[in-house]
Amino acid sequence: MTILYLLIPLSLILLGLAVWAFFWAVKHDQFDDLEGPAHRILFDDDENDLPPEQRAERKKNVSSSQDNQEPPV
Template sequence: MSILYLLIPLSLVLFGLAVWAFFWAVNNDQFDDLEGPAYRILFDEDDPPSPRPMRRQQDDASTPFHDRENGT
């Protein structure tokens, strides 16, 4: 019987947290669009895939100094 003195306040605290979380979610627009994400996965993306980046050529800094002077 004495456990009820612990369980009743604990359940009221948990209920209060659940009510607070619900109202926080409503105020922060968490329930605005419930169907949009479900339909979004059914449609293909209209954007074409982005092109692959081109490989950079070796810059002149990697060649020895004397080769740059001679042009070889």
């Protein structure tokens, strides 16, 4: 019977931590896109993960490096 004096407050503390973790995850947008990561693994290119600025810079670098290559003989 005396163990209940320990287990009840401990369970309430754990419940409070679980509720806090859930609200923290909701507040920090952890549940916004549930299907995106599952579909993203199917694509080979990683360009979809880049912001538009880096995507444009990468395309510019790739096109300039292709311009500098000599054609095969």
